[in-house]
Amino acid sequence: MEKEQFDIKKSIDCLCIEIDAQQLNPRELAQRVTEVHESTVAASISALYDACARHLKTDDPNLYQAGLLIAQKLDADDKSLLHKNAFHNLEHLKIVILSSLVISKLAEKQGFNATCLDLLVAAMIHDADHDGATNIVDGKCIPFRLEEKAMAYAMPIFEETKVSQLTVGAIHYMLRWTDLAGRTADMKRNYPAGVSDEVEEKAKMLGDADLLFALGLGPKKAMNEDRKLNSELNRPFSRARFLSFINSIAPNGFFSKGAKFFDPNVKDLVIDLKSIPTKRYTANKAFGLYRPAAP
Numbered sequence: 001m002e003k004e005q006f007d008i009k010k011s012i013d014c015l016c017i018e019i020d021a022q023q024l025n026p027r028e029l030a031q032r033v034t035e036v037h038e039s040t041v042a043a044s045i046s047a048l049y050d051a052c053a054r055h056l057k058t059d060d061p062n063l064y065q066a067g068l069l070i071a072q073k074l075d076a077d078d079k080s081l082l083h084k085n086a087f088h089n090l091e092h093l094k095i096v097i098l099s100s101l102v103i104s105k106l107a108e109k110q111g112f113n114a115t116c117l118d119l120l121v122a123a124m125i126h127d128a129d130h131d132g133a134t135n136i137v138d139g140k141c142i143p144f145r146l147e148e149k150a151m152a153y154a155m156p157i158f159e160e161t162k163v164s165q166l167t168v169g170a171i172h173y174m175l176r177w178t179d180l181a182g183r184t185a186d187m188k189r190n191y192p193a194g195v196s197d198e199v200e201e202k203a204k205m206l207g208d209a210d211l212l213f214a215l216g217l218g219p220k221k222a223m224n225e226d227r228k229l230n231s232e233l234n235r236p237f238s239r240a241r242f243l244s245f246i247n248s249i250a251p252n253g254f255f256s257k258g259a260k261f262f263d264p265n266v267k268d269l270v271i272d273l274k275s276i277p278t279k280r281y282t283a284n285k286a287f288g289l290y291r292p293a294a295p
């Protein structure tokens with residue numbers, strides 16, 4: 001085993017042991033997830049996928065193989081905008097892969113017994129082929145535009161590895177939960193392939209994993225993620241926009257049982273955003289660089 005792969009495997013194994021032991025509070029676990037993420041920054045998607053997949057029960061070798069091929073495609077795809085985007089890049093994919101594993105391990109502790117390899121694969125592809133824009137084109141919202149692009153990126157590999165229609169449909173549905181404007185409460189009812197309660201929960205887990213670093217790992221991490229997104233969208237920081245974003249997508253915290261563990265950190269973020277004088281944020285207006293207040 002290569003050293004890079006061995007190190008990632010070791011740090012993910014340690015994190016899973018710590019989650020299993022249930023001894024960390026939300027702030028402490030946030031700190032540990034951040035540390036593990038930082039240890040994976042230089043890693044390939046393939047190495048991270050493999051290290052995470054080992055912790056998810058599965059009896060679907062075709063899906064595992066599909067995941068590996070998609071990871072290799074992402075690693076090798078040097079024309080992809082994932083190498084250029086300030087936010088929706090390979091690092092973001094790694095963040096969401098790791099977050100999916102963490103959230104599924106937390107859900108498992110609460111009795112969620114489903115295999116979650118499909119969730120991990122969905123996390124890996126959820127922003128594949130992202131073009132750095134949003135789902136609003138010429139002022140009109142096109143629901144699931146980026147999510148359909150991501151699905152199309154992975155489809156040839158799902159076909160080649162003969163992943164079942166049922167699993168492909170479940171992954172497709174999960175991806176839709178990452179479209180914050182497109183997803184709706186009755187999406188499940190209207191989805192043509194039908195969706196089980198289990199897949200619905202995993203879709204919420206993916207939606208939460210997509211936002212975990214932006215909202216759930218404490219104010220410092222959240223501001224850093226917001227800075228990168230502002231840079232990609234070429235807009236300045238706005239505390240009002242950030243607060244209204246939180247209020248519109250997570251008014252009561254996260255949606256999935258696993259991610260709800262981190263709800264206290266979302267509260268910390270809201271308190272922090274509301275309590276800090278505006279001038280703290282205007283010290284450097286260039287894309288809203290975050291300046292922590294002097295103690």
Ligand SMILES: [Zn+2]
Pocket residue numbers: 092096126127178210
């Ligand atoms: Zn994303």
